[in-house]
Amino acid sequence: MSAASAIVDAYIGAHLIAEDAALAAALDHNAAEGLPPIDVSAAQGKMLQLYARMVGARRILEVGTLGGYSTIWLGRALPEDGQLVTLELEPHYAAVARANLARAGLDERCEVRVGPAVHSLGAMVAADEAPFDLVFIDADKPSNVAYLQAALMLTRPGSLIVVDNVVRDGRILDTASTDPSVLGTQALFDAVSKEPRLDATAIQTVGAKGWDGFLLARVLA
Template sequence: MDAEIWSQVDAYIADKLIGADDPAAALAANAAAGLRPMDVSPAQGKFLSLLVRMTGARRVLEVGTLGGYSTIWMARALPKDGELVTLEYEPHHAEVAARNIAAAGLSDRVTIHIGAAAETLPVIVAASPEPFDLVFIDADKPSNTIYLDWAIKLSRPGTVIVLDNVVRDGRVIDEANTDPSVLGTRAAFDMISTHPRLSASALQTVGAKGWDGFAIMIVD
């Protein structure tokens, strides 16, 4: 079993279960604008969309916009009065995302904040203290614990938090690995495992994006 068959299975899943639902135009626009292909896969995007619907989320927080592909998946699943707040560090990424979101007809549901999330999150709290129903974190891994801490502060009992890229080709179990992203991921596991307000699990994934996984938790 290797990455080629993983990708083929992902393509089969997309063909059978996603089809025209995939906002693939955003991926094409991202590539044309020179963004790295770090988006979630179509199957993962559909999973996020289903989570929004399953939880009945009305307010969603996303940390890490990139070109807005995952943003579009989640925003489309919101009710008409729903709101998605997404945070992006790179202005160029945010510009591309804004165009993609507008092309998808979702600008009225999505607000993009540009800048370091650790700095914009306090601004969001000050502007609107209403809790979020779902939080998706897919940003720089060394800051995982900072984002998790804010996600919990911005949550209510029952809020679902998803943290992406927690397996990292299996390197997460290598205690000798000094890669900042691996260290940030291990720190996130330590925080989640001991936090009194979190009930959590994590799932490994293989597919078009390689071998990775996500942690999913609910705030008690």
């Protein structure tokens, strides 16, 4: 199934997603610098970009930068005076991302902040930063609920929260799992289901990145 779905992803890309030197260079740079190949696919990146445009995002928050591939997709959805803040734990990954963003001409629009995301988010809440129109969460899964709680404090009614990797090859159904990533994702579903300020769903995906999915939540109040 994975081989066939990867071919379908290639078909989608060939028909709907233009070749892009900056994005290709970002992936090449990530590989050369030893970053794990866990970026979103091109089709998923384009989907995130369309989400940002559909909500008219002027401020975007990303939790989990890696090498900035998804950051480029999201940053290109912003108007010229828009801002994207992306949070990355690893200083080396952040340096690679900054170089990729500069190559894509987005370094003035996208700010990479380094350190544990929970701490960075706490500082943002304490500083009463302006609300974000879209939040993309794609970092360590055990902290998903903490990221969600911070996102609720950093958004406004009508904002969109997107969380990646919420199906995990179907392991989300394993009630006996001891995998911290599965447990963190199950806790995310539980938290969202009990949160009256969110209207949410989750969509399964299959493609070059395997069987996974995204959780989508609109902030109500």
